Every structure is written in C-alpha cells, then in structure tokens.
Amino acid sequence: MSRNRNRTWFFAGSLAFAFLLQLMPLPQSLLPLKPYWVGLVLIYWAIESPEHIGLGFAFLVGIAGDLLIGDLLAEQALRLVIMTFIVLRFRARLRFFPMWQQALAVLALLLNDRIVVIMIRGFAGDPMPSLSFWLSPLVGTVFWPFVFLVLDDLRSRLRVGDS
C-alpha cells in the first residue's frame, strides 16, 4: 500500500522536478542547450511503466506545461502526445535496446519533436529560429543515459522487496 503511494509520489515528483528544471535559469550562452527535460522524463515513464502513461496523460502533462512555459495553448500537449505515441508503439524494442541505441532513438524522438515545434510555430506565423535551435536534442541525447539510470535507480530503491 505505502509502496504504491511511494511510487505515485515518485512518479509525480519526477515530472514536477522536470518542470522546475525546464524553468531553471541558465547563463545566456547555455540557454539554447537546455534539453527538453519534461520530454525526457515522459519518455522514461512511457518506456518503463506504460500502464500509467497513455496519450491522455501526455496530453494533460502538455497542457500543464503550456500553462507554465508555453506561448500557445496545446503546443506542448501536441508535442508530448506525438512523442508518447511513438514511444508506446516501439516500446517493446526500445526497452531492450542497449543504452547507446536507446540514446540514438531518443535523439530521433527529440529531433522529431523539434520538427513538430517548427511546424507549429510556422503555422502560428513565427519566424524560423536560428541554428542553435537544433542543439537541444543533441544535449538531450547526451543526458538521456543519466536520466534513465538515475530514475531507474531511484525507482528500484523505492520498491525494495518487490519482485
């Protein structure tokens, strides 16, 4: 019972922490490098515990993200729904990939996410962003193993004794 509650708290906490990281200020020169933390954490949960993550959940997380960070309602909702859909579709394979392959898959996901962003902003009439726009997925890929290992480690600690 309490283990279950622990897991729920951990689940919610990891997402909340991702949002805080997303909002966290960085020196000006590092700003374009900031990875899409919310996306990374959501990918992790979609791979590891798909029974909790549906498209509807991703949509709600995205709406929350738009409330906090967004400029256009449902922009992040759309991005996260697409991301989650792809992860859930290929979950069986992604899960057993070695880490470097998984990281490459995450790079593809994040690049796809960037393309979605460009499409949305293009429709909304924003000008094209600069080249540094494409750096964030690369940084996200580099951080992915750490995100994965840290979350995995914390999660296994929270359910010691659980087979």
Place this chain on the structure above:
Amino acid sequence: MARNDTATLFAEGTASTLRLIVYLALAATLMVLDHRAGYLEDLRRAAGALVEPVYRIAALPADVARATRNAVVSQDTLARENRELRDALLLAQAKLNRLDALVAQNARLKDLLDAQVSLGLSVQLARLIDVDLDPFRPRVVLNVGSNQGVTVGQPVIDAHGIMGQVVEVLADTSIAMLITDPTHAIPVVVERSGLRTIAYGTGAIDRLELPNIPISADVQVGDRLVTSGLGGRFPAGFPVGEILSISTDASGLFAAAKARPSAALDRSGDVLLLRDQPQPYGAPAPIDEIGPPRELAGPAPEQKATPRAVSGERQP
C-alpha cells in the same frame, strides 16, 4: 513477457492510432482557438495561484546561488565594487545637478512655446524572477502583477534603455516580451539625423534588426537609436540601441542595419515599469487665443480644440 511483447506489437493498446488522431485533432483545435482568441492568458490568469508559486520555486536555486556568492565574496571585491559605485553615483549626481538646471530651462522654454508635452516620469520598480520560459522566445517574468497595478502594454526599462513591454499580467507576476523577441517591433528614430524607422527583434539577445531603411538615408555605424513615440506604445526619447553595421538587403532596394540594444537585457535584475501612458505626440495644438483678450472678443468660439483630441485623431 513474450505475451506482453505481442500485445504491444500487434494489439491496439493505449496507443491506438484512433486515439492519436483524436488527441491531435483536439490539440490542433485548441491551438487554433488560442491563436485566434488568446485563451491561454485567461487560463493562466485563472490558474495563477498554481502557476506563480512554481515560478518562485524555480527561481529559488538561482536566488540562493546569488545570495551565497554575495555572502562569500571577499572584502576586497566588495570594497572595489563600493568604490566603483560611489564614483558612478558621484558622476550621476553631477549629471543630475546639471540636468536640474536643464529641466528648469526646458520648462521655461516650453512655457514660452506653450507645448503640452511633459517629460515627467512615473515609474514602478520591479524585480525579475529568474526563470527561463523558452530560450527562443525571449520573455522575462517580473515580480509585480495586477495587484500592484501593472497593466498589459506597460513599457519595461532599465538604467540604460528600453527592455520590452508587458504582455501578460497575473495576480502577482507579469510576463514581459523583450525588444529582441522575433515577433517584436519598436518604432525608433536615429538620434543624430532624425530618421524614423522600425527596429525588429531577431531572437538573439544582443541584436536588433532594421531591415527597411531607404538606401539614401543618413545612417552611420555608431548612431544611437531612441524611441520615436510613434505608435503610441513607448514614450519618445528612450535609448533603444546603437547601430553596429549597415548593409544592403537582398533586394538591393533598402539598407538593412544591425543594432545592439542599449538595455542590459541579459543582466538586469531590477527593472522599471513606466506608469505614464505615452504622451500625445504631433504638433502642439493650435493656439485658440489669438487676437484680443476673450473678455473683449465677445462669446467664445463653438469648437475648442483640446490638444488630446487633436493628437487622438492622429493616432493610427
């Protein structure tokens, strides 16, 4: 496990295509509606009680880091900084004293000209909340909101010039768009030659763009740009930037210049919100008392042109 695998591979589980289409359609609808009507701001205002604390919490680590740095900074550095600040204050004080004389002189001259424009400044101090909303859409979050009387459209300035304008107001927080935002444009005038043009944001924090200057116009590298007051959003006379380079644009019909914003967009911690609405611009109203004094001239004329009405008509 094998059964589980087949289930995810071939069954339409939680990630069925139909669901995807439904959610995509929902998101697209919301986006279009929001783009037309701007519901997100209303929604964010309604959820302000939830959103504002998150901004404050996200800014905490940076605040703590700054506080720690202040606490452990050496005596030496403090003394040097103190000396520099005292020098700067002295200089500013001297300038102010001269300015006082100028203001008095200006007031006298204006009385003579009967001009209606006043340069009085009513401002409100605000502090930036150190969060980053989106690196590719330069926005800053301020710690004052509608409870402190902030309204959408108020210009934001720092000690060196115009920073941007308030685009969204929550209860105790507001969000300002910087002049370097790619969707921002500000009417400026070249201080030296009086040429009017428009400075657009580029998305880069230290660049403005002036894409349509007539090729024969008098613009030089190093020229200062100040707000022109046209458009009615920013009051006239605040520094905006300095021309860095001039080239011709792709069509060869216009000169395109790049400028550096004067405001310390990436460093300012405290900013000022201008309270006054922009002053009426245009020529001063015609003087309606020409001729003999009123008591000798009989009944007053019917229409009395007030300066506000005149300038109101001229607004685009």
